[in-house]
Amino acid sequence: MRAETMKEQGLVVFDASRLSAQPDIPQEFIWPSDESPTPDAAEELAVPLIDLSGGAANPEVVRQVGEACALHGFFQVVNHGIDPELVADAHRCMDAFFTRPLAEKQRAQRRPGDSCGYASSFTGRFATKLPWKETLSFRSYSPAAAGGDHHQQVVLDYFVVTLGEDYRRHGEVYARYCSEMSRLSLEIMEVLGCSLGVGPTHFRRFFQGNDSIMRLNYYPPCQRPLDTLGTGPHCDPTSLTILHQDDVAGLQVFSGGRWLSIRPHAAAFVVNIGDTFMALSNARYRSCLHRAVVNSRVPRRSLAFFLCPAMDKLVRPPPELVDDSHPRAYPDFTWRALLDFTMRHYRADMRTLQAFTHWLQGSSSSSSTSISTC
Ligand SMILES: C=C1C[C@]23C[C@H]1CC[C@H]2[C@]1(C)CCC[C@@](C)(C(=O)O)[C@H]1[C@@H]3C(=O)O
Ligand SMILES: O=C(O)CCC(=O)C(=O)O
Numbered sequence: 554m555r556a557e558t559m560k561e562q563g564l565v566v567f568d569a570s571r572l573s574a575q576p577d578i579p580q581e582f583i584w585p586s587d588e589s590p591t592p593d594a595a596e597e598l599a600v601p602l603i604d605l606s607g608g609a610a611n612p613e614v615v616r617q618v619g620e621a622c623a624l625h626g627f628f629q630v631v632n633h634g635i636d637p638e639l640v641a642d643a644h645r646c647m648d649a650f651f652t653r654p655l656a657e658k659q660r661a662q663r664r665p666g667d668s669c670g671y672a673s674s675f676t677g678r679f680a681t682k683l684p685w686k687e688t689l690s691f692r693s694y695s696p697a698a699a700g701g702d703h704h705q706q707v708v709l710d711y712f713v714v715t716l717g718e719d720y721r722r723h724g725e726v727y728a729r730y731c732s733e734m735s736r737l738s739l740e741i742m743e744v745l746g747c748s749l750g751v752g753p754t755h756f757r758r759f760f761q762g763n764d765s766i767m768r769l770n771y772y773p774p775c776q777r778p779l780d781t782l783g784t785g786p787h788c789d790p791t792s793l794t795i796l797h798q799d800d801v802a803g804l805q806v807f808s809g810g811r812w813l814s815i816r817p818h819a820a821a822f823v824v825n826i827g828d829t830f831m832a833l834s835n836a837r838y839r840s841c842l843h844r845a846v847v848n849s850r851v852p853r854r855s856l857a858f859f860l861c862p863a864m865d866k867l868v869r870p871p872p873e874l875v876d877d878s879h880p881r882a883y884p885d886f887t888w889r890a891l892l893d894f895t896m897r898h899y900r901a902d903m904r905t906l907q908a909f910t911h912w913l914q915g916s917s918s919s920s921s922t923s924i925s926t927c
C-alpha cells in the first residue's frame with residue numbers, strides 16, 4: 554500500500570504534501586476519460602463583470618444579472634465593497650492551515666454525514682473518482698438568540714474550539730469574511746428579486762436568517778493533471794455561491810456543449826445560482842454545471858461561500874413565478890432534507906435535484922430526515 558494512501562482504521566488517507574510530487578497517482582483519483590480535462594486549454598466563458606457600486610436596484614445591473622442567470626447561471630461582481638485586505642487575509646489563513654501537518658488538520662476531521670470539518674479528498678466517503686483537493690468547511694449563521702446577522706461568533710468559536718487557541722486569528726478573519734459574504738449575498742438577492750419581477754425584498758427576507766456553509770478549497774499540484782479533477786462536474790445544491798479564486802485558473806463551466814474557463818480576477822467574486830435557488834425561481838434561472846481542474850506546478854485555492862436558507866424554511870417559489878405556462882418545476886422541500894440527501898445518500902452531481910425529487914417521492918411516507926451539523 555503506497556505510503557501516501559496508507560490505510561488508517563480502514564480509511565484511505567490522502568497526504569497531499571507527499572502525493573503532489575509523485576509522478577504517478579493512485580487509481581482512486583483517476584477519472585473516466587469522458588469527464589477528465591481536455592488537453593487543450595479551455596477557452597474562456599464571457600462572464601459579465603457586474604459593477605455593484607450603482608446599487609442593487611440599478612436597472613443595468615438587474616438586466617445583466619438576469620441575462621446571465623437565465624443563460625448559464627454565472628456572473629462576476631466588482632466594486633462589491635469588500636476590503637481586498639480581508640480577502641488576502643482569508644487566502645493567507647488558508648495557506649497557513651493547509652500547509653500544517655496532516656495530523657493537525659485532522660483535529661477538524663469531517664465526520665460521516667456532517668457538512669463541516671476537514672476532508673482530504675473525501676477518502677472514506679467515496680470509493681472512486683476522488684477529487685484532488687483538501688477542504689475545510691464550517692457553518693456560518695446567526696444564532697436566533699443573537700438576533701441580526703452576527704455570523705461572527707459561531708465562526709470564531711468553531712476555529713478556537715475545533716483547532717485551538719492558535720487559530721483564534723483564523724477565526725477572526727473568517728468571521729469577518731463570512732459576515733461580509735452574508736451581507737453581499739443579501740444584496741445579490743435583491744438584484745435577483747428585481748430581475749425576476751418579485752421585488753427587492755422577497756428573497757432578501759427569505760435568506761435573512763441564512764445558515765450558510767463556508768468552504769476553503771485547497772488543490773495541491775498533481776503530476777497527472779489531465780487524469781484527475783480537483784472538483785468533479787456538479788451543480789451546487791445550495792442557493793447561491795460566492796467564490797473567490799486566487800490567481801491560478803481552474804474553474805470551468807459547461808456551457809454551449811463545452812467546458813469554458815473563468816479567468817481569475819483578484820478584485821471580483823464569481824457568483825453562481827445553485828439548485829435550491831433554481832427551485833425558488835421555479836426554474837427560471839439555471840443552476841449551472843461546473844468543475845475545477847488542477848495543474849502540475851502550483852497549488853490552487855478558492856474560497857466558496859454557499860448561501861443556504863435556515864434549515865427548516867420551506868423552499869417554494871413565490872406565486873408570481875407559477876402560472877399556466879410555468880407550472881411548478883419542483884415539489885416543496887426543506888434545505889435540511891436536500892443537505893441530508895447530499896451528505897448521506899447521494900454524491901452531488903449535475904442531476905442532484907432530479908435525484909432528490911425522486912427520492913422525496915419515494916420516501917414521502919418515511920419520517921422527516923434530520924442532519925447532524927457541526
Ligand atoms: C452542500 C454542499 C455539498 C458540496 C459542498 C456544498 C456545495 C457543493 C457540493 C459539492 C462541492 C459538489 C461536488 C461534489 C462534492 C462532494 C465535492 O466535490 O466537494 C460536493 C460537496 C460535498 O458534498 O461535500
Ligand atoms: O474551486 C473552484 O473554483 C470551484 C469549487 C466548487 O465548485 C465548489 O466547491 O462547489
Ligand SMILES: [Fe+2]
Pocket residue numbers: 787788789794843
Ligand atoms: Fe460548485
